[in-house]
Structure formats: C-alpha cells, structure tokens
Amino acid sequence: MPENSNCSGASTCSRESCEGCSGNQKGSGGGIAKEPMNAFSNIRKVIGIVSGKGGVGKSFVTASLACAMRAAGHKVGILDADITGPSIPKMFGVHGKVCGGEQGMIPMEADNGIKLMSINLLLDDEEAPVIWRGPVIAGVVKQFWNETAWGELDELIVDMPPGTGDVPLTVFQSLPVDGIVIVTSPQELVQMIVKKAYHMAEMMQIPVLGIVENFSYLKCPDCGKEIRLFGESRIDAVAQELKIPVLAKIPLDPDYAQKADSGAIAGVRHSYLDAAAEQIKSIK
Numbered sequence: 166m167p168e169n170s171n172c173s174g175a176s177t178c179s180r181e182s183c184e185g186c187s188g189n190q191k192g193s194g195g196g197i198a199k200e201p202m203n204a205f206s207n208i209r210k211v212i213g214i215v216s217g218k219g220g221v222g223k224s225f226v227t228a229s230l231a232c233a234m235r236a237a238g239h240k241v242g243i244l245d246a247d248i249t250g251p252s253i254p255k256m257f258g259v260h261g262k263v264c265g266g267e268q269g270m271i272p273m274e275a276d277n278g279i280k281l282m283s284i285n286l287l288l289d290d291e292e293a294p295v296i297w298r299g300p301v302i303a304g305v306v307k308q309f310w311n312e313t314a315w316g317e318l319d320e321l322i323v324d325m326p327p328g329t330g331d332v333p334l335t336v337f338q339s340l341p342v343d344g345i346v347i348v349t350s351p352q353e354l355v356q357m358i359v360k361k362a363y364h365m366a367e368m369m370q371i372p373v374l375g376i377v378e379n380f381s382y383l384k385c386p387d388c389g390k391e392i393r394l395f396g397e398s399r400i401d402a403v404a405q406e407l408k409i410p411v412l413a414k415i416p417l418d419p420d421y422a423q424k425a426d427s428g429a430i431a432g433v434r435h436s437y438l439d440a441a442a443e444q445i446k447s448i449k
Contacts, residue, residue: 199338199339199340199341200307200310200311200339200340201311202310202311203268203269203310203311203312203313203314203315204268205268205269205314205315205316206313206314206315206316206318207315207316207317207318208242208315208318208320208321209318209319209320210319210320210321210343210445210448211320211321211323211340211341211342211343212230212320212321212322212323212342212343212344212345212346212374212445213322213323213325213333213336213337213342213344213345213346213371214226214227214230214322214323214324214325214345214346214348215325215327215333215345215346215347215348215362215366216325216327216347216348216349216358216362217327217328217329217347217349217357217358217359217361217362218327218328218354218358219250219326219327219328220327220350221327221348221349221350221379221380222348222350222379222380222415223324223325223327223348223379224247224252224253224256224324225256225379225421225425225430226346226348226377226379226415226438227243227253227322227324228243228253228256228257228425228430229430229433229435229437229438230322230346230438230441230442230445231243231279231320231322232277232279232430232431232433233438233439233441233442234319234320234322234442234445235277235278235279236277237442237446239319239320240278240316240317240318240319240320241278241279241280241318241319241320241321241322242272242279242280242281242282242315242318242320242321242322243279243280243281243282243283243321243322243323243324244282244306244309244310244313244321244322244323244324245281245282245283245284245285245309245324246306246309246323246324246325246326246332246336247324247325247326247332248284248295248297248302248305248306248326248332249294249295249297249302249326250326251283251284251285251295253281253283253324254273254281254283254285254286254291255285255291255428256425256428256430257275257276257279257281257428257430257431258275258276258427258428258429259273259274259275259281259286259428260291261273261286262286262287262288262289263282263286263287266314268314269312269313269314270282270308270309270312270313270314271313271314272286272313272314272315273286275431276431277431279431280315280316280318282309282313282315284305299330299331299332300331302331302332303331303332303334303335306332306335306336306339307335307339310339310340320445323336323340323342329361329362329365333365334365334369337365337366337369337371338369342371343372343448344371344372344373344374344444344445344448345362345366345371345372345373345374346373346374346375346376346377346412346441347359347362347363347373347375347376347377348376348377348379349376349377349378349379349400350378350379350380350381350395351378351380351381351393351395351396351397351398351399351400352395352396356399356402356403359376359400359403359407360403360407363407363409373407373409374409374410374412374441374444374445375404375409375410375411375412375440375441375444376400376403376404376409376410376411376412377411377412377413377414377415377438377441378398378400378411378413378414378415379415380394380395380415380416380417381393381398381414381415381416381417382394382414382416382417383416383417384416384418391416394417398414400414410440410444412438412440412441412444413437413438413440413441414437415435415437415438420433421433421435
C-alpha cells in the first residue's frame with residue numbers, strides 16, 4: 166500500500182520518497198487540503214479521542230476530559246463523530262434537536278456549558294439506527310465541522326468511532342487535528358490494537374499525545390485492594406515501545422457508569438485525566 170495514497174505519485178511513493186514532498190508536512194493529514202472552518206467558529210485546538218476497538222470507554226474518556234478542561238475555565242465543544250453509535254448527548258442529559266440559521270447549525274449546550282454536536286441531535290427519534298454507508302457518514306462529520314457555528318472554543322474534542330476506517334481517516338484528513346489520545350483497556354489483545362491506531366496517526370502525521378488505559382482495575386470498597394479484572398496491565402510496555410506517555414489509568418467505578426447512564430457525566434469528579442489535560446494545554 167502506498168505510504169500516502171492521496172499523493173499525486175501514490176502508485177510509487179514510499180515513506181522515504183514522501184519525506185521531501187511539499188504537501189507532506191506534519192499535521193497536514195498526508196497533504197490533503199483541510200475543510201474550511203465555519204465562518205462563525207474560532208477553534209484554537211482540535212483533539213481526537215480514538216480507540217482501536219470498541220467497548221473500552223472511549224466516549225466516557227471524551228466526556229470526562231471535556232469536563233476537566235471546562236472545569237479549568239476553558240471553552241470546550243465535543244464533536245460526536247461516532248455516527249452509528251452516538252452516546253455523548255445522553256451522557257450529558259442533552260436531548261432534542263439542534264437549530265439552524267444563517268450562521269449554520271447551532272450546537273446544543275450541556276448544563277456546564279460544553280457545546281455538543283451529534284447525529285442524535287438531528288434525528289426525530291434518537292433511538293433510530295443510522296444505517297448509512299461510509300461516504301455518507303464521512304460527509305456528515307465534515308458538516309459537523311464546517312456547517313456548525315461553534316463560536317469561540319479553546320478545544321474541540323472529537324469522539325471518533327473505534328477502528329481505522331472511513332471516519333477516523335476523514336477526521337485526520339479534513340480537520341486540523343492537533344493531536345490524539347488513544348484509549349484502551351488492559352487485555353493483552355489491545356497491544357496490537359493500540360499499535361494499529363498509533364501507526365495510522367503516524368502515517369497521517371498526527372501527533373499522539375499519549376494513551377489512557379480505562380477499566381484498569383476495580384478498587385474493593387471494603388479493603389481498598391486493587392483487583393485486576395482483565396489481568397495485569399501491559400500498557401506501560403506498549404507505551405515505552407512506542408515512545409509515548411501513559412496519561413492515565415482509570416479504574417472501573419460503578420458511580421461513573423451510573424452518572425453516565427443518567428445523563429450526569431458532568432458530576433463525575435476525579436483527577437485521573439489531569440495529565441491528559443495538561444498535555445492538551447501545552448500544545449502551542
């Protein structure tokens with residue numbers, strides 16, 4: 166497979182031959198022209214939250230990180246790019262439909278001021294399945310970027326679907342992503358999955374800010390012992406191999422699940438993602 170499949174010489178290009186390509190600059194998404202930002206948006210940083218597989222709590226990490234940035238006084242938005250499995254609005258207790266006007270679509274706001282855009286805020290029935298092919302889904306993600314009047318934001322956090330398919334590729338190529346955070350869980354299988362997500366970002370010249378391990382352990386409510394339900398963590402070895410930091414190890418906590426299910430994710434208070442927040446703040 167060509168190193169840069171969008172290069173004019175993609176049939177023959179390789180990592181070495183692409184090094185000097187004028188369109189192959191860091192953050193350029195492989196030389197693809199970025200989609201223009203909505204005229205009524207001023208977004209300083211775009212952060213992607215990715216996972217190589219589903220079921221690792223990526224949306225929980227997205228919402229928690231957004232809340233941490235908001236609690237620090239930042240203006241934050243979440244673009245829910247997981248079109249076929251949207252969960253962000255429900256976690257914040259936000260329902261209904263977004264309005265549109267001359268400026269574009271107006272994102273809805275959670276109680277703590279975080280702006281949200283999700284396919285569930287456009288559907289008549291938020292429980293209706295979205296049965297669309299990849300190109301249509303990719304087009305919707307672009308619309309969430311350039312047809313939404315986000316206003317002034319310090320960070321737009323993009324909750325991506327799991328895997329390395331159409332939507333992550335569209336986000337990397339079309340949005341000016343400043344960095345990504347990879348979310349994983351402790352099983353041995355995820356070593357391979359994390360590397361897939363990492364290498365995709367590397368091929369697209371997107372900086373990887375670090376890894377967050379979710380479901381890291383369960384703390385016994387009686388004695389405080391940490392119980393490794395999924396076995397011993399291997400994330401430190403993976404991070405060392407890839408030369409990226411481990412930003413957090415988040416435990417299983419029934420209270421987190423209850424608050425997410427009841428639309429009260431903003432009420433979750435923990436310090437596990439402080440290092441991730443600091444990484445984002447440090448981006449120039």
